[in-house]
Amino acid sequence: MSPGKLSFAWGVAVGPAIQRVTSVTIREDGVVLVVADDPVWRREIRRSLPVILERLQGLLGSETVRSVRVPGRSRTRS
Numbered sequence: 001m002s003p004g005k006l007s008f009a010w011g012v013a014v015g016p017a018i019q020r021v022t023s024v025t026i027r028e029d030g031v032v033l034v035v036a037d038d039p040v041w042r043r044e045i046r047r048s049l050p051v052i053l054e055r056l057q058g059l060l061g062s063e064t065v066r067s068v069r070v071p072g073r074s075r076t077r078s
Helices: 003-014 016-020 039-047 049-060
Strands: 023-026 031-035 067-069
Touching: 003 016, 003 023, 003 049, 016 039, 039 049, 049 067
Parallel strands: 031 067
Antiparallel strands: 023 031
16 A cells, blocks of 8 residues: 555545644554654544544455554553
């Protein structure tokens, strides 16, 4: 899959606000990795993962996109 095709599908799936603050890559095993520097954005993306996954699979196919992951630490407040 080309980076352009993934980037386009990502933008359609998440909208322009999230697209601006993230970058995405896809591994050979179908895992989409989402990088967001801001912990607030990471948390919001993680909350929306089921919807995002469904949209990406609809656009690119469930055989192409198996899961979406947001690496990085989640901070919890005490």
